[in-house]
Amino acid sequence: MxxxxxxxxxxxxxxxxxxxxxxxxxxxxxxxxxxxxxxxxxxxxxxxxxxxxxxxxxxxxxxxxxxxxxxxxxxxxxxxxxxxxxxxxxxxxxxxxxxxxxxxxxxxxxxxxxxxxxDEKYRKAISLGHTGCHLASLALNRAMAERWSKEVSLDALGSPNFDAEANDASRILERGSLDTYRLGKSLRKKGFRADGLGDDLPGIEDAVNGELDAWISEDAPVRIDCDGERLTDRRSWVCDLADGEARISCGGTHATRLGELKSLRATLTLDDVDGTPVLTMRTAQA
Structure with missing residues (x-):
């Protein structure tokens, strides 16, 4: 062998x-x-x-x-x-x-x-879902920014990186995505304020979708920067938004322009899982 x-x-x-x-x-x-x-x-x-x-x-x-x-x-x-x-x-x-x-x-x-x-059709659907997932995570980070009382890592656009700090699982779907975030004691110790989140959730969802609408309307190009051609070489998703260059480490496949996402909607729900609040964000093309 x-x-x-x-x-x-x-x-x-x-x-x-x-x-x-x-x-x-x-x-x-x-x-x-x-x-x-x-x-x-x-x-x-x-x-x-x-x-x-x-x-x-x-x-x-x-x-x-x-x-x-x-x-x-x-x-x-x-x-x-x-x-x-x-x-x-x-x-x-x-x-x-x-x-x-x-x-x-x-x-x-x-x-x-x-x-x-x-399968090109399936690849395209998954690539749209992955690009939309990155964009929605940036929008959610921005919408959650005022809920931090301590300094934490920042995302590609300078917002406190709620997605990186709280993400429990992420799944790319055809033309969409599904992410869950645990809002447990460790996150609160880092300075995240979870109280009142349920009441504020409709406004946060509106803010996320407002950002998505604005960014998608820019139709900015998306590219993958590669350090090499091998499987383990580092790769990054890069999108030049009006707000600045967004660069996220990623090994997946993606759309070539934000306009391909058309109308992307994010839906937020908050549930109690064994005593821990869990936020779910689902994205899908409308």
Whole structure:
């Protein structure tokens, strides 16, 4: 068994949905096979921060084809391949190689060149959802700014970063997103004032949607800045708003302009979960 010693080259950050790659390794995983390519346009889910799921894609080669039933970040130290949550080290750990594993039920032979075709319609819907998620987090941070009594980290536009301090889970949906925020004791110790939030929630929601309307109307371009072409190279979502440049570390896929979001609505709800207030923000194109 020969495992790769260099990370997968990924083309999805630039918006690619089709490409070719050479099969470097094939490994049985239950009733499936993990196929490793040298290059891929297929976005994998990262177990460390699984907000954006895997692309839908197909591998085609001379004599066969297979649907990619899942696509995950994997890692190897040269002796074994570890998939997803089974990776025992942090991404970027010295001596480990991080790769994209395409899970299929029928595998191509090692050494052959395959064509990877990503479902463009689904990719587009998820990319819109991811860009909208970033924009909504900035709007929510701004709407929550007056509720902080202590200094905390600031977001890309200079507001107290409520999203970073309180986010419990984030999920990118087709043309939308779902985020939950725990408003527990640790957040209040950092200076966040949660009292009266339920009564103020309609006004906060209106403020978030007002910001979204204003920013989307600018139709500012969106780009992904990459430090390199490998899977583990740092990437950032960048949008030049009238309020300033917004730069957020992100490994996902995105729209190319804010105008593509059209009319994005955020809905806020507040619930009690085992004695802890939990704020939920759902975004969706109207």
């Amino acid at each position: 020969v495992l790769p010693t260099t990370g997968t080259v990924v083309s999805y950050p630039t918006g690619s949905t089709e490409g070719t790659g050479t099969v470097l390794h094939v490994e049985p995983v239950g009733e499936r096979f993990a196929v490793l390519l040298d290059v891929t346009p297929c976005h994998p889910v990262d177990a460390g921060w699984p907000d954006q799921g895997a692309d839908r894609a197909t591998l085609t080669w001379n004599g066969g084809s297979a649907e990619v039933v899942d696509c995950v970040v994997a890692a190897t130290d040269g002796s074994a391949l570890h998939l997803g949550r089974d990776i025992p080290v942090r991404k970027g750990t010295e001596g480990w190689t991080f790769v994209v594993a395409h899970l299929v039920t029928e595998a191509p032979p090692v050494g052959i060149v395959v064509t990877v075709e990503v």
